[in-house]
Amino acid sequence: MAVEFDFKDSYDIHDLITLVSVLRAPGGCPWDIKQTHESIKKNFIEETYEVIEAINKQDTEALKEELGDVLLQIALHSEMEREAGVFDFHDVANDICQKLIIRHPHVFGNVSAEDEKEALNRWDAVKLKTKGMKQQSEAMLKVPREFPALMRAQKIQQKAAKAGFDWDCADGAFEKLFEEINELKTAVAENNKKAIADELGDVLFSCVNISRFFDTDSEEALTASTDKFLERYLIVEKLAQEKNIDMKTATIEQLDVLWNKAKIIIADKAKMEEI
Numbered sequence: 001m002a003v004e005f006d007f008k009d010s011y012d013i014h015d016l017i018t019l020v021s022v023l024r025a026p027g028g029c030p031w032d033i034k035q036t037h038e039s040i041k042k043n044f045i046e047e048t049y050e051v052i053e054a055i056n057k058q059d060t061e062a063l064k065e066e067l068g069d070v071l072l073q074i075a076l077h078s079e080m081e082r083e084a085g086v087f088d089f090h091d092v093a094n095d096i097c098q099k100l101i102i103r104h105p106h107v108f109g110n111v112s113a114e115d116e117k118e119a120l121n122r123w124d125a126v127k128l129k130t131k132g133m134k135q136q137s138e139a140m141l142k143v144p145r146e147f148p149a150l151m152r153a154q155k156i157q158q159k160a161a162k163a164g165f166d167w168d169c170a171d172g173a174f175e176k177l178f179e180e181i182n183e184l185k186t187a188v189a190e191n192n193k194k195a196i197a198d199e200l201g202d203v204l205f206s207c208v209n210i211s212r213f214f215d216t217d218s219e220e221a222l223t224a225s226t227d228k229f230l231e232r233y234l235i236v237e238k239l240a241q242e243k244n245i246d247m248k249t250a251t252i253e254q255l256d257v258l259w260n261k262a263k264i265i266i267a268d269k270a271k272m273e274e275i
Contacts, residue, residue, distance in 0.1 A: 003027050013071075017089050020075045024083070037077060044073045102126060124162070136163035150218040153208040161212070170213035177206040235262035 003022050008015070023032040047069040054062035075089060082088035103126045106113035113119035124139075133139055140159045143152055160166065167173050180202040187195035211218040236258045240247050245254060 016071065016075050017079070020072070020079045021082075024076075024079055032076075035076065035080075037080060040073070040076065044070070044077075047073055102130060136160065148219055150204070150208055150222060153205050154212060154218050157209055157212055167209075167213075170210060173206065173209045173213060177203065177210060180206045231266060232259065232262040235265055 003025070005019065005022055006015075011019075020032075023029045024035075025033075047066060051063065051066040051070055054060075054066050074092065078087070078089040078092050101108050103123050105111045105126060106119055106122050111122065113122050128134070128139060131138075131142075133142075136159050140156050143155045143159070145152065147155070157166075167176075180199060184196065184199035184203055187199045208218045211221060236255070237247065239245075239258045239261060240250070243258075245258070247255065
């Protein structure tokens with residue numbers, strides 16, 4: 001027996017809320033009914049990354065679809081809490097509206113913000129005050145451990161910098177990186193696996209520190225480098241096949257020649273695209 005639902009040519013957010021409620025109600029979808037916050041929490045991450053993919057590809061149709069998938073996750077989690085009598089979607093919408101108004105005193109209050117940096121400082125100041133935080137360490141502890149590691153490191157470093165705990169310039173950050181690399185070499189020489197893991201983490205943390213001084217997002221930078229490696233590797237693999245070279249048994253010198261050839265091919269391709 002079909003459930004009752006008002007079919008239309010065009011739906012809005014209120015219809016989405018109703019639809020999710022119908023799906024989880026008795027007689028609805030067995031899969032939707034069974035889900036909990038924990039069972040679908042990773043779906044939220046996946047959908048968010050698919051939004052990022054659509055943005056990176058500048059695919060507006062995909063962006064519209066993926067934003068809808070993210071909105072569905074919000075509606076599902078809100079519906080679960082409505083069923084438990086805690087809060088609902090409207091409470092979520094109300095809270096974010098209240099937050100936006102409070103954290104934009106330069107728009108809705110009597111203070112000003114002349115540029116993007118000052119606006120962000122206003123936001124951070126209000127955030128600390130409304131959350132009852134008096135020290136940056138409290139804000140740092142609020143950064144979720146579940147964030148991607150590079151993103152978390154950069155956010156925590158940014159908050160430390162706001163408290164004055166930072167190098168005067170990039171030179172200090174570079175010196176720290178070299179120091180950590182030497183400590184990693186020592187750990188490797190001693191074959192101390194725990195120390196290697198610790199020092200490798202310090203090297204990565206130091207690299208993130210450097211990225212801040214040049215307004216570079218470390219997460220995006222690593223993604224781009226991984227893309228670059230993959231593009232070159234695919235060419236190396238193709239060249240190896242053409243030359244009947246077995247990559248598993250080839251010498252590092254042979255592979256290095258192919259790698260450099262791949263770099264030249266990509267550089268030439270980029271020049272042609274510029275013309």
